[in-house]
Amino acid sequence: MAQEDVFKKVVSHCKEYGFVFPSSEIYDGLGAVYDYGQNGVELKNNIKNYWWQYMVRLHDNIVGLDSAIFMHPTIWKASGHVDAFNDPLIDNRDSKKRYRADVLIEEQIAKYEEKIEKEVAKAKKRFGDKFDEAQYRATSEHVLENQAKRDALEKRYQEVMNAPGGIDLDGMKQIILDEEIVCPISGTRNWTDVRQFNLMFKTEMGASADGTSTIYLRPETAQGIFVNYLNVQKTGRMKIPFGIAQIGKAFRNEIVARQFIFRMREFEQMEMQFFVKPGTELEWFKTWKERRMAWHQALGFGAENYRFHDHDKLAHYANAATDVEFKMPFGFKEVEGIHSRTNFDLSQHAKFSGKKIEYFDPEDNTSYTPYVIETSIGVDRMFLSVICHSYDEEKLENGETRTVLHLPAALAPVKLAVFPLTKKDGLPEKAKEIIDALKFHFNCKYEEKDQIGKRYRRQDAIGTPFCVTVDNQTLEDNTVTLRYRDTMEQKRVAIADLQGIIEEQVSIPYLLKNLK
Numbered sequence: 001m002a003q004e005d006v007f008k009k010v011v012s013h014c015k016e017y018g019f020v021f022p023s024s025e026i027y028d029g030l031g032a033v034y035d036y037g038q039n040g041v042e043l044k045n046n047i048k049n050y051w052w053q054y055m056v057r058l059h060d061n062i063v064g065l066d067s068a069i070f071m072h073p074t075i076w077k078a079s080g081h082v083d084a085f086n087d088p089l090i091d092n093r094d095s096k097k098r099y100r101a102d103v104l105i106e107e108q109i110a111k112y113e114e115k116i117e118k119e120v121a122k123a124k125k126r127f128g129d130k131f132d133e134a135q136y137r138a139t140s141e142h143v144l145e146n147q148a149k150r151d152a153l154e155k156r157y158q159e160v161m162n163a164p165g166g167i168d169l170d171g172m173k174q175i176i177l178d179e180e181i182v183c184p185i186s187g188t189r190n191w192t193d194v195r196q197f198n199l200m201f202k203t204e205m206g207a208s209a210d211g212t213s214t215i216y217l218r219p220e221t222a223q224g225i226f227v228n229y230l231n232v233q234k235t236g237r238m239k240i241p242f243g244i245a246q247i248g249k250a251f252r253n254e255i256v257a258r259q260f261i262f263r264m265r266e267f268e269q270m271e272m273q274f275f276v277k278p279g280t281e282l283e284w285f286k287t288w289k290e291r292r293m294a295w296h297q298a299l300g301f302g303a304e305n306y307r308f309h310d311h312d313k314l315a316h317y318a319n320a321a322t323d324v325e326f327k328m329p330f331g332f333k334e335v336e337g338i339h340s341r342t343n344f345d346l347s348q349h350a351k352f353s354g355k356k357i358e359y360f361d362p363e364d365n366t367s368y369t370p371y372v373i374e375t376s377i378g379v380d381r382m383f384l385s386v387i388c389h390s391y392d393e394e395k396l397e398n399g400e401t402r403t404v405l406h407l408p409a410a411l412a413p414v415k416l417a418v419f420p421l422t423k424k425d426g427l428p429e430k431a432k433e434i435i436d437a438l439k440f441h442f443n444c445k446y447e448e449k450d451q452i453g454k455r456y457r458r459q460d461a462i463g464t465p466f467c468v469t470v471d472n473q474t475l476e477d478n479t480v481t482l483r484y485r486d487t488m489e490q491k492r493v494a495i496a497d498l499q500g501i502i503e504e505q506v507s508i509p510y511l512l513k514n515l516k
C-alpha cells in the first residue's frame with residue numbers, strides 16, 4: 001500500500017474506532033484541534049504512563065511537577081517568547097491560503113533532493129549489479145545540476161534565516177519569487193510580503209476593564225519547570241544533577257496546521273529539564289540522547305525507523321540540539337527534541353524576577369546557575385507514530401483482509417475481551433464473572449453481539465492483544481479458549497491461569513524491562 005494511502009486509512013480508522021475525533025465536529029470542527037475518544041484516551045494515557053514511569057520512577061534523581069497553564073506574563077518576556085516565538089508567514093492573494101515562508105523554501109529544497117534520489121534510483125535499476133552509486137552521483141549531469149541548485153538555495157536560505165538583526169523577511173520573499181514557487185491551491189505566484197506572526201494565544205485575566213492583564217496560554221510546559229526550580233530543589237533537597245518532569249497541555253497558534261494530530265493548536269507535551277553542573281552538560285546531552293532513543297526503541301518498532309537529526313543551526317542559548325525522528329507515512333519527522341539549553345532560562349528568570357536562582361554545591365563549596373538538558377516529546381506525535389506503525393491490513397488464507405493494530409500490548413486500550421459463545425446457558429454470566437475478577441488488574445471488555453469471528457475483528461481493529469471465549473465446556477471444567485491477536489493462535493487454558501498469562505505482558509513494567 002502506498003504510504004499516502006496508509007496515512008489516509010489511519011486517519012479514518014482513528015475516527016471509526018473511537019480513537020480521535022475532530023473537535024466540535026457537529027459544528028463542522030475547529031482547525032487543528034482534536035478530541036480523543038474512548039479508545040484514544042486509553043492509548044494516550046498508556047503512552048503518558050510509559051513515559052512517566054521511565055522518567056520519574058526509574059530515575060531516582062527525577063521528580064514530577066504539575067504547574068498551571070496560566071503563568072505570570074513576564075515569564076514569556078524573560079523566556080524570549082513574546083519577542084521571538086514567531087513564524088514567518090506569507091499569503092497567496094488568489095487562493096487566500098496562508099503558508100509558512102520557511103516551510104515553502106524547505107519544501108523546495110526537498111524537491112531538488114527528491115529529483116536527485118529519483119535519478120539515482122532509475123540508474124540503479126538500469127545498471128543492475130554493476131552500478132557504482134558514488135561514481136554516478138559524482139558524474140551524472142542531472143544529479144550535479146540539481147545538487148548545485150539545492151546547495152545554492154540552502155546557502156541563500158541560511159543567509160536570510162541568520163541575517164544580522166533577525167530573519168531577513170524581504171530576502172525570504174525574494175527566494176520564493178526567484179524559485180518560482182507556486183501556491184498548490186491556486187497555482188499562482190501572487191504572494192504578499194512575508195511577515196512575522198507570534199504563535200502564542202493571548203487571553204485576559206481579571207474582570208474589570210482597567211484591572212485586567214493580558215496573559216498567554218503556555219506554548220511549552222518547560223517554563224513552569226524553570227520557575228519552580230528553587231521550590232523543588234529546596235523542598236525536595238535535590239542534589240545536582242537532578243531532573244523535573246511534567247506532562248501537560250501546550251498551545252500554539254500554528255499558521256499551517258496539517259497532517260492530522262502531527263501539528264495541532266492545542267497539544268500535550270512530556271518534558272523533562274535536567275539540571276547539571278556547568279561544563280558537564282555535553283556529557284549529559286549525550287547520555288540523554290542514548291536514554292531517550294532506548295526508550296523509543298523498547299517499543300519494538302525496529303531501529304531502522306528512528307534517526308537523530310542533529311541541528312547545525314542552534315538557538316542562541318543552546319550549545320547542542322537534536323531531534324529524534326520517526327518514520328511516519330509522510331517521511332521521517334520530529335517526535336522529540338533534546339536540547340542543551342545552557343543556563344539561559346534560569347539566568348533570564350533571575351534577571352526578570354530579581355530573585356537569585358543558584359545552586360550551592362556542597363562538594364566543592366561553589367555556587368552557580370545550573371545548566372540544563374531538556375528532553376521534550378509531544379504526546380500526540382508519539383500517539384500518531386504508534387498508531388501509524390501498528391496499523392496493518394493482513395491478507396488471510398481464506399482471502400479475507402483483517403485490519404489489525406499491532407500495538408505493543410502495554411499500550412493497547414483494552415487488554416482482554418471476553419465473549420460468551422452464545423447468549424444462553426449461563427455463558428454470559430460466566431463471562432462476566434471472569435471480567436469481574438480480572439478488571440482490577442487490567443482493562444477488560446465484554447462483547448456478546450455477532451458471531452465470534454466478527455467480535456475478533458472488532459478487537460483486532462482496536463489492538464486488543466487477548467480474547468477469551470466462554471463455551472459450554474467452560475461450565476464443566478473452568479477452561480476457556482484464549483486467542484492471541486498477532487498470531488491468531490488459539491489455545492485452551494484454565495481460567496485460573498489467565499491473570500498470570502496476560503498481566504505480565506500487558507503491564508508497563510514489561511515494556512520497561514526491555515530497557516537495559
Ligand code: ATP
Binds near residue numbers: 264379
Ligand atoms: P516543529 O519544528 O515540528 O514545529 P518544534 O521544534 O517547534 O516542532 P519543540 O518546541 O521542540 O517543537 O517541542 C517539542 C515537541 O513538542 C516536538 O518534538 C513535538 O513532538 C511537540 N510539538 C510541538 N509543536 C507541536 C504541535 N503544534 N502539535 C503537536 N505536537 C507538537
